Amino acid sequence: MAATNIKPANLRQLSQKEELFTPGHRLCPGCAEGTVVRQVLKATDYPIVVANATGCLEVTSSLYPFSNWRVPWLHSAFENTAASIGGVEAAYKSLRKQGKIPDEEIRFLAFGGDGGTYDIGLQALSGALERGHRFVYVCLDNGAYMNTGIQRSGATPFGAWTTTSPAGKAMAGKSQRRKDLTAIVAAHGIPYVAQASPSHWRDLITKAQKAFEANGPAFINVITPCVPGWGIGANQTIEMARQAVETCYWPLYEIEDGKLRVTVKPREKKPVTDWLKGQVRFRHLFVPGNEWMLEQIQADIDARWEDLLKRSEG
Amino acid sequence: MAVDKAEKTKYSQASSREKWGWRSIPLGGVITEAGSAELYQTGDWRSQRPVWHADRCTNCMLCWVYCPDASIKVENGKVVGIDYYHCKGCGVCSAECPVKPEKAITMIDEAEAGKEG
Amino acid sequence: MATRTALTGNYAVARAMKQIKPDVVAAYPITPQTDVVEEFSQFVADGLVPTEFVPCESEHSAMSTCIGAAAAGARVMTATSSQGLALMWEMLYIASGYRLPIVMALANRALSGPINIHCDHSDGMGARDSGWIQIYCKNQQEAYDTMLQAVRIAEHPDVLTPVMVCYDGFVVSHAMASVELLDDDQAAAFVGTYTPKYPLLDTKHPVTYGPLVLFDYYHEMKRQQVEGILSAPPVIEEVGRQFGDVSGRYYGLVEPYRLDDAEVAVVALGSAASTCEVVVDELRDAGVAAGSLRVRAFQPFPRDLVAKHLDGKKAVAVMDRAESFGARGGPLCTLVEASLYRAGKNVPVVNYIYGLGGRDTTTKDIHSVYDRIIGIARGGEVGQHYQYLSVRGGDGNGRN
Numbered sequence: 001m002a003a004t005n006i007k008p009a010n011l012r013q014l015s016q017k018e019e020l021f022t023p024g025h026r027l028c029p030g031c032a033e034g035t036v037v038r039q040v041l042k043a044t045d046y047p048i049v050v051a052n053a054t055g056c057l058e059v060t061s062s063l064y065p066f067s068n069w070r071v072p073w074l075h076s077a078f079e080n081t082a083a084s085i086g087g088v089e090a091a092y093k094s095l096r097k098q099g100k101i102p103d104e105e106i107r108f109l110a111f112g113g114d115g116g117t118y119d120i121g122l123q124a125l126s127g128a129l130e131r132g133h134r135f136v137y138v139c140l141d142n143g144a145y146m147n148t149g150i151q152r153s154g155a156t157p158f159g160a161w162t163t164t165s166p167a168g169k170a171m172a173g174k175s176q177r178r179k180d181l182t183a184i185v186a187a188h189g190i191p192y193v194a195q196a197s198p199s200h201w202r203d204l205i206t207k208a209q210k211a212f213e214a215n216g217p218a219f220i221n222v223i224t225p226c227v228p229g230w231g232i233g234a235n236q237t238i239e240m241a242r243q244a245v246e247t248c249y250w251p252l253y254e255i256e257d258g259k260l261r262v263t264v265k266p267r268e269k270k271p272v273t274d275w276l277k278g279q280v281r282f283r284h285l286f287v288p289g290n291e292w293m294l295e296q297i298q299a300d301i302d303a304r305w306e307d308l309l310k311r312s313e314g
Numbered sequence: 315m316a317v318d319k320a321e322k323t324k325y326s327q328a329s330s331r332e333k334w335g336w337r338s339i340p341l342g343g344v345i346t347e348a349g350s351a352e353l354y355q356t357g358d359w360r361s362q363r364p365v366w367h368a369d370r371c372t373n374c375m376l377c378w379v380y381c382p383d384a385s386i387k388v389e390n391g392k393v394v395g396i397d398y399y400h401c402k403g404c405g406v407c408s409a410e411c412p413v414k415p416e417k418a419i420t421m422i423d424e425a426e427a428g429k430e431g
Numbered sequence: 432m433a434t435r436t437a438l439t440g441n442y443a444v445a446r447a448m449k450q451i452k453p454d455v456v457a458a459y460p461i462t463p464q465t466d467v468v469e470e471f472s473q474f475v476a477d478g479l480v481p482t483e484f485v486p487c488e489s490e491h492s493a494m495s496t497c498i499g500a501a502a503a504g505a506r507v508m509t510a511t512s513s514q515g516l517a518l519m520w521e522m523l524y525i526a527s528g529y530r531l532p533i534v535m536a537l538a539n540r541a542l543s544g545p546i547n548i549h550c551d552h553s554d555g556m557g558a559r560d561s562g563w564i565q566i567y568c569k570n571q572q573e574a575y576d577t578m579l580q581a582v583r584i585a586e587h588p589d590v591l592t593p594v595m596v597c598y599d600g601f602v603v604s605h606a607m608a609s610v611e612l613l614d615d616d617q618a619a620a621f622v623g624t625y626t627p628k629y630p631l632l633d634t635k636h637p638v639t640y641g642p643l644v645l646f647d648y649y650h651e652m653k654r655q656q657v658e659g660i661l662s663a664p665p666v667i668e669e670v671g672r673q674f675g676d677v678s679g680r681y682y683g684l685v686e687p688y689r690l691d692d693a694e695v696a697v698v699a700l701g702s703a704a705s706t707c708e709v710v711v712d713e714l715r716d717a718g719v720a721a722g723s724l725r726v727r728a729f730q731p732f733p734r735d736l737v738a739k740h741l742d743g744k745k746a747v748a749v750m751d752r753a754e755s756f757g758a759r760g761g762p763l764c765t766l767v768e769a770s771l772y773r774a775g776k777n778v779p780v781v782n783y784i785y786g787l788g789g790r791d792t793t794t795k796d797i798h799s800v801y802d803r804i805i806g807i808a809r810g811g812e813v814g815q816h817y818q819y820l821s822v823r824g825g826d827g828n829g830r831n
Binding site for chain 3: 047048049051058059062063064065067069070071072073074075076077079080083084085086087088089090091092093094095097098100101106123124126127128130131
Binding site: 011012013014015016019021022023024025026027029030031032033034035038039061062063064065066067068069070071198201233234235236237238239 | 339343345347348349350351352353354355356359373374375376378379380381382383384385388390391397400402403404405406408409410421
């Protein structure tokens with residue numbers, strides 16, 4: 001069921017909320033994951049319980065005996081975050097129904113990187129979506145297994161350098177196109193699916209609000225630029241997310257009860273090379289002979305953008 | 315977010331010098347002190363630091379919403395300063411500050427700054 | 432008022448779960464456990480239990496869901512076998528490491544490959560170092576009785592360790608037997624209520640489960656964890672005694688059978704121990720001082736009791752329904768020998784690997800084992816220490 005009663009996000013009001021993800025974590029300077037987590041946690045007033053996949057966010061925020069989480073938080077393994085939060089949610093339903101816990105609203109939130117979501121975590125996510133647990137799954141998509149040192153994932157874009165898809169004499173980065181996980185999730189028919197970017201904070205927080213109010217599973221795929229993994233400056237993460245949106249590499253849209261709507265249309269659609277050239281991981285694409293790769297990337301983006309615009313209602 | 319460094323809890327003590335024995339820690343590896351990491355100083359990571367210019371600031375709050383480390387101090391919906399105990403000096407706040415012609419947050423070399431904590 | 436009815440092991444386990452009324456059951460079907468989950472699903476569908484039943488898409492997700500639910504503060508149960516247990520292997524260690532009192536029924540089935548759906552203990556043995564308490568039941572009655580006891584054992588504040596209730600696939604899980612059930616109120620009173628230690632759902636007191644722990648604390652955490660499982664034996668005995676007071680059926684860590692004055696003994700887990708008892712009776716009728724020892728609590732292993740019961744025997748055979756391959760001795764035998772050695776008891780022990788992949792093990796087979804140890808007891812050579820029981824293809828020179 002579509003969410004109602006979404007209060008427009010207002011930074012002044014939001015800034016007065018408690019920081020549930022405290023500073024003092026070990027994320028790289030500038031890491032967009034910190035930004036995304038802070039924005040998402042502001043999107044509901046209900047108590048939140050979080051499950052987290054193994055990955056950068058998890059290791060940097062839970063280094064014993066320190067925890068950055070002012071909310072109940074569970075990490076158990078890499079590929080099972082959706083199953084874990086499903087278990088917490090099932091316990092909540094059972095205990096609340098039996099009167100063993102107070103009759104209060106709680107929201108369930110899962111964080112997983114593209115590693116723990118597109119690849120090894122896909123089965124658990126799919127199962128939890130099909131079972132209809134009421135939770136919000138936020139995928140922090142930085143396009144590789146970053147925590148273990150930048151290895152390719154199913155989310156790694158075509159042509160990107162990673163340590164397991166390097167650019168060399170015989171191959172020029174990842175030779176496969178990336179998965180469209182947002183579409184895969186949408187195919188499960190859940191109440192709310194979206195793509196978001198920390199650069200477009202109002203769009204992201206509004207989507208998170210809708211996700212928290214969806215009466216069933218909700219999924220938000222968020223582009224989270226990675227300083228070492230992409231080869232960008234620490235102060236460039238938000239700008240790189242913005243350019244991903246403006247080049248339509250990362251379109252911002254939502255699907256509410258099956259109705260697709262593009263939520264941000266760039267005033268001027270920029271060529272993807274604008275975004276690629278600022279990242280060391282794509283540097284080899286600008287070498288003579290690799291023009292076809294740049295053309296393919298642009299063609300893929302254009303085709304998908306056209307398709308989204310066509311399907312977008314309103 | 316200001317931190318009173320003198321106020322150390324048992325966990326931060328445990329992490330520095332006095333490691334706790336197996337009989338003293340909560341079962342199952344559970345951390346029972348939510349947010350204990352706030353006591354961990356990441357401010358000493360910096361090689362450059364943001365300087366906030368109150369006279370230019372419009373309180374748009376973008377720096378606050380973008381900071382990965384919640385190190386823009388705000389009170390009653392207004393920016394009041396930088397949390398140097400935690401700020402890692404990434405420079406996102408300055409990069410995103412929309413104020414023209416001079417930004418309300420500029421970056422300076424940490425070596426140039428006084429060693430305020 | 433207790434009732435007596437005909438039930439298979441699986442249905443008996445499901446009836447125990449029905450009386451326990453766990454808050455959450457997350458499971459995936461696999462032969463030969465499937466009936467447990469199917470029967471329990473029917474209880475849920477009929478509104479007979481308040482349980483949230485989560486039909487997960489794999490066993491790994493099932494155990495992950497159990498962990499999430501238990502960490503949340505719920506009383507959680509599940510069931511699996513063989514490949515299912517193998518698939519959730521990494522999560523078993525996490526469940527015990529997080530000190531979550533999950534109770535799991537394990538219908539013992541052989542591990543692939545090749546695939547075999549019948550009974551042996553390789554599945555449970557593969558998880559013997561996972562930090563779970565493992566109790567091996569010999570029949571349908573004990574499977575039912577032990578499920579009720581397992582909840583009390585797991586949730587005991589000194590223990591707080593998950594428990595696997597093991598029973599032989601098909602032999603017990605699918606065979607019908609006469610089982611006496613406690614009445615619902617007795618069972619509920621025996622099991623009691625559960626107060627979780629660090630529930631995630633207590634949002635006013637947020638806790639962090641599963642931090643990254645480095646070399647400065649992990650070592651201590653494991654030391655702390657082992658204290659839990661090593662506190663279990665007196666709890667298992669006390670709960671077994673209290674269960675006896677309610678039901679008339681008393682349980683402990685081991686079950687000796689005509690062992691006190693026995694000269695020879697066979698040690699086994701599970702249903703084969705029942706068959707041993709039949710053989711022991713036949714031998715006793717023939718004037719042979721034979722006995723048997725069933726180990727019930729396999730993890731934590733009751734070293735002292737085993738050494739005490741086998742002390743002074745002239746020859747012992749340990750029957751293992753699982754292989755350790757390179758160890759030249761099955762897991763039960765290795766522990767029995769270690770127990771004797773630690774207690775300074777020099778008792779001749781031979782090891783028989785039996786019944787793998789559901790190979791039927793008859794009284795005739797077990798008589799051959801007793802013949803062997805009787806021969807040793809009467810002064811014969813010990814001979815080959817480790818061998819397979821009733822396997823085709825021996826070389827004709829006694830090496831099989």
